[in-house]
Amino acid sequence: MEYEISGNMLVIGGVKNFDLAKCCSCGQAFRWKLYRDGESRLGVIRGRPVLAKQIGETLKIYPCSEADAALFINYFDLKRDYAEIEKLILSDDRLSVCLPAASGIRVFNQEPFEALITFIISANNNIKRIAGIVDRLCRRCGEEKKFMGETLYAFPKPSKIAELSVDDLVEIGAGYRAPYILDTAKRVADGYDLESLRTLSLSEARKALMNFLGVGPKVADCTLLFSLGHTDAFPIDVWIGRAMKELFFESNPAGRAEMRKAAEDLGKFSGIVQQYIFYYAREVNLGKTERAKIKPLKKP
C-alpha cells in the first residue's frame, strides 16, 4: 500500500484484498450510496463529504487534503494485512467456504457515536430499513453538505439528536428504539467519552456500553468492532447464529456461550473474520431454504 495526493485527490495504490462495493453494502455502515456513475460511492466521513472510487488495486478518494489522508486511510483500514486474515480463513476447514463470496471484505473504522446510534437502530431490524431510518435521521438534524451535484448530510452531532423528542424519532420510523436513541444521545452530548472505550479490555468496554439503554451484547460488539478498534469483538446476530451452527457445530443446536468460545479460539481478529462469515451467510441466504421446508403446507 502506497499513496500520494495529486491535486485534491488521494490516490492509494497496491490495495489488495479490497472490494469497495462489498464493504459499502455489507451492513457494517449504512450511509454509503452509489454515485450516478454506477460504481463510485458517496459518503461522509467525520463530517467530510467524499467520493470513493476503486479501479483494480487503486482506491481514489476525493477530495482530500494532506491533513486528511491518514484519516481516510484509517477509515478504510488500509494499513491492515487482510491477505493474512484471508489466509487464516482459507486454512480453516470450517471457514474456507466463506471466502469465495466474501473475499475483499474489510472492517471500516467509523465514528463511534455514529456506530453506536446506527446499531441501536439495527436491533431486530433489517439492513434496508436501518439505512432508511439513518438517512431520515441525518436529513432531520445532520449538517447539510452540497457535493458533486448532490445533497449529503453529515451524521448528526450528539447534541443535535439530544434536542429531538421521542415523537420526532418515531416520526422517522425508529419505532420502539426512539427512547433508546434519545437517551444515548443525551448521555454522549452530556460528555460521555466513547473514545475512552478504545483502550479498555474487550469485556470492560462491552460492560460499559451495555449500560446504555438499547445496547445489549450484540450492539456493543458491533460498536466496538466497527468504530473502536476491538478487532476481537464478535457480534452474534441471527445470521451469524445460523452460520456458526452450520459451520462449527454440524448443524446441531448451539448456545451463545458455545459460540462465544468458538469465536475466541479464532484469535485477536475474530471480529474481522466474523464479517466474512456474515457476508457469506447473507450471500447464500443461509437457513432460508431449511426453514421453508418445515413450513406446513398451505390450506386450499
Place this chain on the structure above:
DNA sequence: AGCCAGGCTGACG
C-alpha cells in the same frame, strides 16, 4: 398475508 429482520428490555423464576 405473514414471517422476518445485524436484539433489547423488563419481569419473573
Place this chain on the structure above:
DNA sequence: CGTCAGCATGGC
C-alpha cells in the same frame, strides 16, 4: 444467574 413475551415498522 437464565428464560421469555412483547415490541414498532416495513421489506419481501
